[in-house]
Amino acid sequence: MRKLISDMLNKHPMMEVVGIARNGRDATEKVRELRPDVITMDIEMPVMNGLEALQQIMDQTPVPVVILSSTTKHNTENAVLSMEYGAVDVIAKPGGAISLNLHEIEKEIVEKVFAASNVGIQTLTRKITSSYTHQSSPVIRGNVPDVSGPYVTPIAQTANLSKNIAPISKTFVIIGTSTGGPRALQEVITRLPAEFPHPILIVQHMPPGFTKSLAERLNGLSEITVKEAEHGEHIENGTAYIAPGGLHLKFEKAGTGYQIVLDGEEAPRSGHRPAVNVLLESAAAHKELRYVTAIMTGMGYDGREGMELLRAACQTITIAESKNTSVVYGMPKAIIDAGLSDEIKDVQQIADAIMGNLK
Structure with missing residues (x-):
């Protein structure tokens, strides 16, 4: 070897x-x-x-x-x-x-x-800061020795019950990232409150097998539910769905709501499956929805073409991660250089920027 x-x-x-x-x-x-x-x-x-x-x-x-x-x-x-x-x-x-x-x-x-x-190196040695939600509303998680999660809490169970009853939000959050993304996702997702009332769809470039472990890890650290997306499942408010490695993430109308579509047949885009572009193209087909999108650290320019299409088709706010905190300033730079970003934020500010644009 x-x-x-x-x-x-x-x-x-x-x-x-x-x-x-x-x-x-x-x-x-x-x-x-x-x-x-x-x-x-x-x-x-x-x-x-x-x-x-x-x-x-x-x-x-x-x-x-x-x-x-x-x-x-x-x-x-x-x-x-x-x-x-x-x-x-x-x-x-x-x-x-x-x-x-x-x-x-x-x-x-x-x-x-x-x-x-x-x-x-400063982007790798920077400490991942405590989440806003944990500081403002501590949650007792019980004696669970396995740090990889997932944890179940009384607060999370209550939130799940209420969000399942509520109609699906007409605003979806979409996040795309690659190299350095797991740390960036931890910075963002762990800052969202338990009662977050919108679904989140995430594409993180990772090999098959690793995305499930990433979802479980984030779920154990976060107030909201984080899971690896499953084909055909109904999209719910307050849940973050991570595209499985090796499969494109899309979604389609299902009754009064929407459901996950996983595609292993469509070829990789620029070497990526899942690809951010594919998710954004799928989102652009749903003109009845509004989007808040975030493109974070990563090599290359996946997300640029899809973002052009989405912004032309739907009401969309786009947040790009700053050069200051990006491990690799490729994907967000491509969005910024193409004039597709509404806000440029350090990774620690992205959760607040998402919530601010949802009000």
Whole structure:
């Protein structure tokens, strides 16, 4: 594995592998000695695992880290946690723990590692701030030792009962993000109040398997319900639906409400499935709805064409994340440069901006 990855990266004209570590402890020592611009790291390693090594590196000698992980449930949970701790991105190994077919994702590895080498370290070491809702209305969550959630609280149960009875909101919130997105989503989603009266549809570029762990993690940290979207389920107020990795997220009319449509047949857009553009195009077909949209940190320009279509078809407010807090200032920059943003906000301000535009 180390040889395969080194050979891939050394082929790039602007990258050179300066060191190889056998385990997490070896990695922490070599980082201090070699001062690399970026690190690739597995979750499963002997002596010191990837999560422990990452925490030590980000605490002592911060440097961008790209995690390679197999897609077991335990590993996807830890990979999501690694991004909370400051990892830039996660790549799914195609063949389990020892992926001799790693060449299948060579392009993705090289692109993500090169992009990570240019990330501002301050965006990764910035502490994720406490949520507004938890400060204003503390919730007793009981003795639940598993930090990955999901939690069930009396307040959440009451909110679910009331929102199921209420007619579906005529305003939907749409969020699109990629590299650095899990941390950004945590900043935004955990600040929304339990009684948030609108549905939220989210596209986060992640491999299959990881989006479920991300949804469970956010659900455990948030006042609102967060879940991985399921095909055919009715969209409800106060729930955030995350597109599953490998499937486009769309929605359609169903009686007096709307339901989720997951599409694994339509080809990836610009290499992405799910793609933000596909969700925005689906939203543009529902001219009876109003939208508040947020495009946050990520490589590339997914969301730009879809946002043009949505703004032409429907009443839409668009918030773009600022360069100041974006881990990768690609997707929000594309929106801003195309003149499609109404507001530019640091990630810590986006939840308030969403709520302000819903009033």
